[in-house]
Amino acid sequence: MTEVEAKKPQETLQDRLAQVVELLQRHHRLGEEDGQQVVLGGNEDQRRILVELQRKLEELHPADVAHILEALPLDERLTVWQLVKADRDGDILLEVSDAVRETLIADMDDHELLAAAKEMDADELADLAPELPRDVVHELMESLDAQQRERVRSALSYEEDQVGALMDFEMVTIREDVSLEVVLRYLRRLKELPGHTDKLFVVDYDGVLKGVLPIKRLLVNDPDKQVAEVMASDPVTFHPDEDAYEAAQAFERYDLVSTPVVDKSGKLIGRLTIDEMVDLIREESESEVLNMAGLREEEDIFASVWKSVRNRWAWLAVNLVTAFIASRVIGLFDGSIEKLVALAALMPIVAGIGGNSGNQTITMIVRAMALDQVGTGNTARLLRKEVGVGLVNGVVWGGVIGAVAWWLYGSWSLGLVMTTAMTLNLLLAALMGVLIPMTLTRLGRDPALGASVMITAMTDSGGFFIFLGLATIFLL
Numbered sequence: 001m002t003e004v005e006a007k008k009p010q011e012t013l014q015d016r017l018a019q020v021v022e023l024l025q026r027h028h029r030l031g032e033e034d035g036q037q038v039v040l041g042g043n044e045d046q047r048r049i050l051v052e053l054q055r056k057l058e059e060l061h062p063a064d065v066a067h068i069l070e071a072l073p074l075d076e077r078l079t080v081w082q083l084v085k086a087d088r089d090g091d092i093l094l095e096v097s098d099a100v101r102e103t104l105i106a107d108m109d110d111h112e113l114l115a116a117a118k119e120m121d122a123d124e125l126a127d128l129a130p131e132l133p134r135d136v137v138h139e140l141m142e143s144l145d146a147q148q149r150e151r152v153r154s155a156l157s158y159e160e161d162q163v164g165a166l167m168d169f170e171m172v173t174i175r176e177d178v179s180l181e182v183v184l185r186y187l188r189r190l191k192e193l194p195g196h197t198d199k200l201f202v203v204d205y206d207g208v209l210k211g212v213l214p215i216k217r218l219l220v221n222d223p224d225k226q227v228a229e230v231m232a233s234d235p236v237t238f239h240p241d242e243d244a245y246e247a248a249q250a251f252e253r254y255d256l257v258s259t260p261v262v263d264k265s266g267k268l269i270g271r272l273t274i275d276e277m278v279d280l281i282r283e284e285s286e287s288e289v290l291n292m293a294g295l296r297e298e299e300d301i302f303a304s305v306w307k308s309v310r311n312r313w314a315w316l317a318v319n320l321v322t323a324f325i326a327s328r329v330i331g332l333f334d335g336s337i338e339k340l341v342a343l344a345a346l347m348p349i350v351a352g353i354g355g356n357s358g359n360q361t362i363t364m365i366v367r368a369m370a371l372d373q374v375g376t377g378n379t380a381r382l383l384r385k386e387v388g389v390g391l392v393n394g395v396v397w398g399g400v401i402g403a404v405a406w407w408l409y410g411s412w413s414l415g416l417v418m419t420t421a422m423t424l425n426l427l428l429a430a431l432m433g434v435l436i437p438m439t440l441t442r443l444g445r446d447p448a449l450g451a452s453v454m455i456t457a458m459t460d461s462g463g464f465f466i467f468l469g470l471a472t473i474f475l476l
């Protein structure tokens with residue numbers, strides 16, 4: 001590398017995306033000038049642009065290509081997808097989101113799908129198989145050798161949130177009664193080590209796990225030592241039917257890169273790796289955000305209008321019902337609002353602050369539950385703590401807005417009602433912020449499912465009722 005090349009700033013992914021978009025726009029403009037569709041081929045200038053675009057795609061990591069595909073509208077996405085070389089299709093399909101993968105698979109014929117899938121490992125095939133056409137999966141399974149076929153079936157036998165569905169079958173095993181020198185010679189004969197190999201797995205002749213040999217111990221110890229002298233005999237292990245998210249938390253807690261998966265008899269059947277755990281944590285985080293917003297599933301940002309409507313309608317319908325209830329609560333106090341117009345100006349403040357406070361509480365509780373820091377058994381303690389927080393915030397900020405109301409409208413009694421209503425609504429927000437996710441958990445549902453929609457509904461209706469009710473009793 002020359003000095004000039006070394007000093008050249010590295011292009012960011014956004015730079016690459018901008019270049020791809022610019023090339024697609026140029027291709028589109030040329031097609032419009034010739035009265036053509038945006039398709040592969042076209043005139044010589046269009047073909048030159050597509051060659052340049054293909055070259056840029058070849059320089060990118062599959063994950064970067066996946067990001068670009070997700071950022072493009074459907075027609076441009078498919079144009080780019082057709083330019084990707086066939087031997088990279090499988091890697092990219094594994095990197096894109098589920099929603100985008102669906103559009104790419106729909107654009108591929110059976111031959112292309114089989115060619116892409118044949119390059120994958122057993123655990124990767126298991127990830128992709130549920131989204132492939134049934135006849136493609138059948139033909140693919142027939143093309144595998146007996147060991148690969150059994151591995152794919154094993155991975156597919158577990159639920160997607162279990163360790164067995166995420167474990168990798170590519171790993172290096174050794175015996176405990178050999179020297180480190182023998183291990184090193186064995187490793188040198190391998191073409192390459194499986195990705196994320198930070199340790200070797202020590203097994204007996206029956207395949208039962210005896211321990212692990214970290215690579216760093218292998219490198220720094222005397223080559224004449226036996227594996228049994230150097231290995232760690234008590235590694236962190238998982239069973240295939242354990243919860244995958246708990247395994248991900250263990251990876252974070254113990255700074256793991258890989259760890260063995262064993263069956264009930266202690267036999268080594270696979271391993272978990274950090275890349276799968278990072279993907280799982282990201283997916284879990286995204287799912288939690290979507291659930292709290294009331295979205296049913298991950299959505300392709302460029303999906304059709306109808307698909308997006310189907311994904312969003314359910315909780316919007318719920319929200320409509322709750323909004324109608326809130327409007328009827330206000331309707332109960334029409335007479336009070338007519339007599340004191342200031343109530344109409346002040347009541348959104350009570351409801352809005354209550355909603356924000358409730359969302360803060362529910363976000364903290366859902367996060368703590370996801371990290372297994374709290375459960376339904378300590379609901380009472382959490383309630384006391386959050387009610388205390390709500391009381392303090394209510395008195396402080398309710399007092400502030402009460403003073404403002406007194407100053408604006410010249411009524412100390414209105415300010416007092418405002419302070420009291422604010423405090424009571426923040427207490428309600430704290431109560432619901434704990435009870436909603438706890439109740440959903442007891443019912444076997446995701447504690448984040450529609451949580452923000454429900455807490456807003458409670459604080460809106462409750463805030464309006466409390467404020468207008470107190471105003472009716474003490475001011476009119």
